[in-house]
Amino acid sequence: MAPTDDDKDDVLLAGRYGDLDDIREFVSKFGSEPLAEIRDENDNCILHMVCGNGHLDILEYLLPLVPSSLLAAQNSAKSTPLHWAALNKHLSVVQRLVEYPDGPGIDLIDIKNAAGHTPIGEAELAEWDEGATWLVKMMNLDAEDAEKEKGDAENVEDDEIGVPQDIEVEIEDAEGEVARMTISDSGASKSS
Structure with a gap:
C-alpha cells in the first residue's frame, strides 16, 4: 500500500514538529522507501524538516533508513538540510550531518544554494559564530588548495x-x- 498525499503531508509535519512516534508509525505502515521521495510544495524533504527544526533524535532514527544522497537533497532554493540546520543554529544536527559515516561528509559544506551561500554562509548570515567556526574547521582543503595557499603566502610583497x-x-x-x-x-x- 502506498501512502496518500495526506500521509505524506502528515509525515513531513511530524518531521517539522518533532513527532517521532508518528514517523515510526508511517515507517511501520509504508516502509522507509517512501521517505526519500516525499517533498512539499518547495521541494523540501523529511530531512529539511527535521534538521531545520533541530530534531536530533529523529535525525538519528532516519539516517539508517534513508539513502545517504538525501543528506545532500536540495529544495527549490537549492538549500540542503545542512543549510537549514546552519541557518537555525542547530550545532548537534550540523555535526551529525557532516560526520555521518555513510553520508557525503564534508562535501556537504561546499554545496551552494540559489543565493550562492554555502552552509557556512548561512551560519554567518544568522550571526552564528559557533556553527560557522565548526564548519570552517571541518572544511575540505585538499592538497591543491593547501599548495596554492602556501604559494600565495610566499609571493606576498614586502x-x-x-x-x-x-x-x-x-x-x-x-x-x-x-x-x-x-x-x-x-x-x-x-x-x-
Whole structure:
C-alpha cells in the first residue's frame, strides 16, 4: 500500500514538529522507501524538516533508513538540510550531518544554494559564530588548495606584511609653495 498525499503531508509535519512516534508509525505502515521521495510544495524533504527544526533524535532514527544522497537533497532554493540546520543554529544536527559515516561528509559544506551561500554562509548570515567556526574547521582543503595557499603566502610583497617602506608626502602652504617630504624608517627628510 502506498501512502496518500495526506500521509505524506502528515509525515513531513511530524518531521517539522518533532513527532517521532508518528514517523515510526508511517515507517511501520509504508516502509522507509517512501521517505526519500516525499517533498512539499518547495521541494523540501523529511530531512529539511527535521534538521531545520533541530530534531536530533529523529535525525538519528532516519539516517539508517534513508539513502545517504538525501543528506545532500536540495529544495527549490537549492538549500540542503545542512543549510537549514546552519541557518537555525542547530550545532548537534550540523555535526551529525557532516560526520555521518555513510553520508557525503564534508562535501556537504561546499554545496551552494540559489543565493550562492554555502552552509557556512548561512551560519554567518544568522550571526552564528559557533556553527560557522565548526564548519570552517571541518572544511575540505585538499592538497591543491593547501599548495596554492602556501604559494600565495610566499609571493606576498614586502609592503603587504608590514615591512616599513618610504612614504612620500607633498604639502602645499597658503602661498602655493609645495614642500615634499619623504618619511622613512630612518626619519624624515625634507626636499623642496
